[in-house]
Amino acid sequence: MAVKITTAAFTGIDGAIVSVEVDIGRGLPCFNIVGLPDISVKESKERVRAAIINSGFDFPVSKIVINLAPADIRKVGALFDLPIAIGILIATEQIVFEDAEKFLIMGELSLSGDLKRVRGVLPITIEGINNRINNFILPQYNAEECSVVKEAKVYPFENLKEVVEYIKYRDLMPYEYRNDEKQIEGKLDFEDILGQESCRRAIEVAAAGNHNLLMIGPPGSGKTMIAQRVSTILPPLSYEEGLEVTKIYSVSGKLEKTTGLVYDRPFRTPHHTTTNVALIGGGNNLMPGEVSLAHNGILFLDEILEFKKNVLEVLRQPLEDRVIKICRASGTVTYPCNFMAIIATNPCPCGYYGSSKQCTCRDYERKRYIGKLSGPLLDRIDLFTFVNSLSFEELQSKSKGESSKSIRLRVEKAREIQKNRFEEENIYSNAQMDGRLIRKYCKLNNKSNKIIEKIYSRYNLSTRAYSRILKVARTIADLNERKAIEESDIIEALQYRRFLNEEII
Structure with missing residues (x-):
């Protein structure tokens, strides 16, 4: 029977849940990883083998197949080391992990079994929360990053032995994020x-x-x-x-x-x-x-x-x-x-x-x-x-x-x-306004409209330059705490469009 461990990958800044399926059966001893892994994932075979042995556990001399599902997502990075190792230990009955589906596990293993930092922990954590997984086992290095998500229960560890001990005895409280927001007053002013x-x-x-x-x-x-x-x-x-x-x-x-x-x-x-x-x-x-x-x-x-x-x-x-x-x-x-x-x-x-x-x-x-x-x-x-x-x-x-x-x-x-x-x-912000929002929030009175119409025709401005003038005028009005854009706002915004030759572009 295959063992299933939940982990995740990331694409861009979005996480994607990945299931690590471990099957150990009869046959010539081998260790294969399938499911569209890249080179760093394929190399995890040697890291996982050495980490398990050097942590005092037995590595099976059997046919081992690891499937990273879904197979259409490219798996990149070394964050699959820890879930693969835990899956092998469960499959060989060296540990019992009855509620494994409630945990999302990630981490890179060194040859000695120590856990190293991984990339993309925050988007993975958010994806886990979206999939109703609130418990996260990961390297100590990534504890602060993961714990910024308020719903996450974070369990950070230094090595594989500590992870196994926690799975056996559940003797650790979740890591608490220290929300020490600091507004550092720099030397620049x-x-x-x-x-x-x-x-x-x-x-x-x-x-x-x-x-x-x-x-x-x-x-x-x-x-x-x-x-x-x-x-x-x-x-x-x-x-x-x-x-x-x-x-x-x-x-x-x-x-x-x-x-x-x-x-x-x-x-x-x-x-x-x-x-x-x-x-x-x-x-x-x-x-x-x-x-x-x-x-x-x-x-x-x-x-x-x-x-x-x-x-x-x-x-x-x-x-x-x-x-x-x-x-x-x-x-x-x-x-x-x-x-x-x-x-x-x-x-x-x-x-x-x-x-x-x-x-x-x-x-x-x-x-x-x-x-x-x-x-x-x-x-x-x-x-x-x-x-x-x-x-x-x-x-x-x-x-x-x-x-x-x-x-x-x-x-x-x-x-x-x-x-x-x-x-x-x-x-x-005002800079993010599109055409629809500019028409809605940058309405001009008759005098302002005549000023910008004259400049638009005289300098043959582009539509984009026209919209940027309106956005800047809207910001100037906001700085002056005015609801409507006035002539002085338009005139100041036009001055900021003057280039080297004094022409408005």
């Missing part, structure tokens, strides 16, 4: 930024509505310094947002042992030599890329014109759809990527066009340089702002700028307005 009032305002508007922002300025003007402080004015992640971020970091294997739920918004800064696969995601195991790791946080692309053009163009869909679908021969996965893009660049190769220092570039060199930002890509950016060099008087000024704390209060208030507005729409 907007009060360190001297001057740059127009840029600070643009950053505040972008943060309030989760809009994408492009900063243009000469070298040393403070673009990177400003971008590093954007996270200090964003509200903390909600429980639902934190779960989404934690699931992504779980499947990518980037969670630390002491990390349960992620409360800090991600801040990702890929280097300009990054490939399109590293940025978008993919590879043999269809891992999330930088755009997904920045989900519900910030993706900062410094010196964006130093990126390869083909890498920049793959950002078009994530910036618009806020999800990325990766299709490869090994499968198809969908990852969320609702990030706030902060982009910084110099205006020309020498970096000083439009500043107080003389530019040494020729006109065609400037056009070729800035031309790496294609029209479709610029269309997907909500705000443009110029970061000027500071004068000597500004550098010597002893007065501090407005602190991150006071800016964050206004941003949180605007975000709360948006949260209440979109309560029934399943979105969080």
Whole structure:
């Protein structure tokens, strides 16, 4: 009679219940694993054999067949080691596990029988809860991650012996999650930024509505310094947002042992030599890329014109759809990527066009340089702002700028307005509005409508640019705590669409 142990696999950030069926029968001694396993799962045969023997148990010299059902789901990773080992011990009557169907078991085994961390524990836990399985046996390393799900009863262990002892004696209480949410006050603060009032305002508007922002300025003007402080004015992640971020970091294997739920918004800064696969995601195991790791946080692309053009163009869909679908021969996965893009660049190769220092570039060199930002890509950016060099008087000024704390209060208030507005729409911010929601929530009076009609016709704006102007105007109105969009909101939003040549695009 075959023994059945419940475990799970994951595809993207979604879990999938898997049954480990163990059959030990007569025949020539062999150990086979079937059910669409990858190489790491096939290699578990040697790990399981050594772990069972080195833990003081007997390994059967018989024909062993392990089936991972359903067979149409690709099984990836070493998390099946522990359920396979437990199944073999039950099948050889070395232990009795009468209520095995109430437990979901996962974990990688070392040759000595120690349990090692595995990826994807959080989505697997959520899938288990959805299938009415509340008890989880897993490595000690993954205890914090699994226990963030309130309904989960987590039993973490260091090695195979401890698991067997628990199955025999049931002498362990479930692990309790220490909900020690910490709002760490970092050293970075907007009060360190001297001057740059127009840029600070643009950053505040972008943060309030989760809009994408492009900063243009000469070298040393403070673009990177400003971008590093954007996270200090964003509200903390909600429980639902934190779960989404934690699931992504779980499947990518980037969670630390002491990390349960992620409360800090991600801040990702890929280097300009990054490939399109590293940025978008993919590879043999269809891992999330930088755009997904920045989900519900910030993706900062410094010196964006130093990126390869083909890498920049793959950002078009994530910036618009806020999800990325990766299709490869090994499968198809969908990852969320609702990030706030902060982009910084110099205006020309020498970096000083439009500043107080003389530019040494020729006109065609400037056009070729800035031309790496294609029209479709610029269309997907909500705000443009110029970061000027500071004068000597500004550098010597002893007065501090407005602190991150006071800016964050206004941003949180605007975000709360948006949260209440979109309560029934399943979105969080103005930047996520589609055409239907723009028509519903961005209604203009006659004066505002005439202003934007004139600009639309004069500069031949695209429909996407028009909708982004309305979204930004809606955010400005929220910051000013106004229910209706007024002319001043539209005028300010239009100023944020001015590019290098002073044209509105």
